[in-house]
Amino acid sequence: MGNKSMEQTLTADTAPLGPEDRKQIDKVRPIPRISIQAFCETEAVALPIDKAGTDRRMAKAHLKVQMGGIKAATEHFQSAPTPNLVILESRLSPLDLVPELELLADVCDPGSKVVVIGHHNDVALYRDLIHRGISEYLVAPISVGDIMTVIGEMFVADGAAPLGRSIAFVGAKGGVGSSTIAHNVAWSISKLFSTDVVLADLDLAFGTANINFDQDPAQGIAEALQSADRIDDVYLDRLLAQCAEHLSLLAAPSMLDRTYDFDGDAFNALIETAQHGAPAVLLDVPHAWNEWTRTVLSRADQVVITAAPDLANLRNAKNFVDTLTKIRPNDGPPLLLLNQLAMPKRPEISAAEFTEPLGLEPLGEIQFDPGVFGNAANSGRMIAETDAKHPSVAVFNHIAHVLTGRGEVKKPKKPGLLDRFRVKS
Structure with a gap:
């Protein structure tokens, strides 16, 4: 699928988030001024990533979503600098995924963080990717809240004071x-x-x-x-x-x-x-x-x-x-x-x-x-x-x-007749 049709689809997706997704996003602090590039293979993954980029907590960040997956990312970064964060979607099997990532590693800046979104729920694959330096591995389907949470955990300092x-x-x-x-x-x-x-x-x-x-x-x-x-x-x-x-x-x-x-x-x-x-x-x-x-x-x-x-x-x-x-x-x-x-x-x-x-x-x-x-x-x-x-x-x-977000304070209930005979612990 070409980028033109992808942009049309992304623009058309204006459905509001569900309450659970919104609740998840509300916990994310504002993201600092970073650059993010995503290379996706399916619209089902590209859409929530693109929608995350419109969130007010991402106002300082620069996010670009492209189609093509890991191969497109490898070709792109052969002649372009890598951003702070690269998000990659791949439908490859666990055996084929690692070699593709190794080719990408040859053209990526070691300081860039990488998130892989796969279609295989494999614990061994997850451990292998983390061991190889991948920042996070998510299993599709993903939500806007998943993407926002992962980015927040990576780029918001641990122990940072809460924001009012x-x-x-x-x-x-x-x-x-x-x-x-x-x-x-x-x-x-x-x-x-x-x-x-x-x-x-x-x-x-x-x-x-x-x-x-x-x-x-x-x-x-x-x-x-x-x-x-x-x-x-x-x-x-x-x-x-x-x-x-x-x-x-x-x-x-x-x-x-x-x-x-x-x-x-x-x-x-x-x-x-x-x-x-x-x-x-x-x-x-x-x-x-x-x-x-x-x-x-x-x-x-x-x-x-x-x-x-x-x-x-x-x-x-x-x-x-x-x-x-x-x-x-x-x-x-x-x-x-x-x-x-x-x-x-x-x-x-x-x-x-x-x-x-x-x-x-x-x-x-x-x-x-x-x-x-x-x-x-x-x-x-x-x-x-x-x-x-x-x-x-x-x-x-x-x-x-x-x-x-505080509930109304309930008035204390007046003691009834039986309450007078209850023994206090």
């Missing part, structure tokens, strides 16, 4: 309360679980996190972006404003003394550094669509879309869902939060009618209450601080549980 989870909040339309939701959820995560949270206000011109938390730091996210080439944990700590015991803020300058135009990867180093220092990194993304917002949303571990129940929000939310599903093919769909419901004298789309075209169930629904939210914002406090029994607080706590 990055969660991006974005509004389907300006003024729908996405920033307010992000700030209150950050507060809930820090309070409910006593875990460190970094809230980054990415709206440099009009950010409100500093106001909502009654903070006026001298430095913040602008300085971090200006020093992206030398940012590290120590430098980032100096820029963070402490909002609560476990909640730190990377504030926006909220000034118009200059424009804030960024390259697509401008925030990558900052977000990765923050993930090294906190289990949860919440990103307050402005309602805009440019190269850097697209990159931030495409690479976040989870995306939360806040929308109000009108037609413009529905259209924009649909565009967000469709686009994010396309550019994040190995991730689940974004989460949806409906805000500002039941606004007096405003016609609105019901929650059922709003979510049906999106194919999503809302993560939560919050009623319009300008008094409570306005008072909290004007006093620089969160809703839970001003009115702990307000219904929105339960929604924020529920979102915090979902985003962190």
Whole structure:
């Protein structure tokens, strides 16, 4: 089969991953900047490898998939340098496979790692290949999760510190309360679980996190972006404003003394550094669509879309869902939060009618209450601080549980009559 038809088939394969495959991929850390070349004999193997290359965790890596197997690889590397990793599929028998690999070894750089995907489940063959320096032997069929796991195990250092989870909040339309939701959820995560949270206000011109938390730091996210080439944990700590015991803020300058135009990867180093220092990194993304917002949303571990129940929000939310599903093919769909419901004298789309075209169930629904939210914002406090029994607080706590993967805390059961007579061990 020629490369042209292979490319057409790969492009056509857009089926979402199953839950088990996605669960396997979620454990993989971002892959460093490496080069990978795969030489396959069947589309069944080439497709998952190619799909792995579209994953956000592979954003720094360069992956190329070709057909032809070991012979094609041998011919190619006679006149081309070998990459960091070579993936080879072969349907040869164990007796014929080893001689083919020996011919390839003559033209390969000794520093390159090699993964072989075979069609024979043979323990003796596996041991022989490992003894000869092959990094890993997989038996077809393989999944995207298999490929991602193998690459991660090879190129992510053992004992590396875990990365925090990055969660991006974005509004389907300006003024729908996405920033307010992000700030209150950050507060809930820090309070409910006593875990460190970094809230980054990415709206440099009009950010409100500093106001909502009654903070006026001298430095913040602008300085971090200006020093992206030398940012590290120590430098980032100096820029963070402490909002609560476990909640730190990377504030926006909220000034118009200059424009804030960024390259697509401008925030990558900052977000990765923050993930090294906190289990949860919440990103307050402005309602805009440019190269850097697209990159931030495409690479976040989870995306939360806040929308109000009108037609413009529905259209924009649909565009967000469709686009994010396309550019994040190995991730689940974004989460949806409906805000500002039941606004007096405003016609609105019901929650059922709003979510049906999106194919999503809302993560939560919050009623319009300008008094409570306005008072909290004007006093620089969160809703839970001003009115702990307000219904929105339960929604924020529920979102915090979902985003962190923690189950809701069950209330202790009241002791029954028989419990009083049970002897404690």
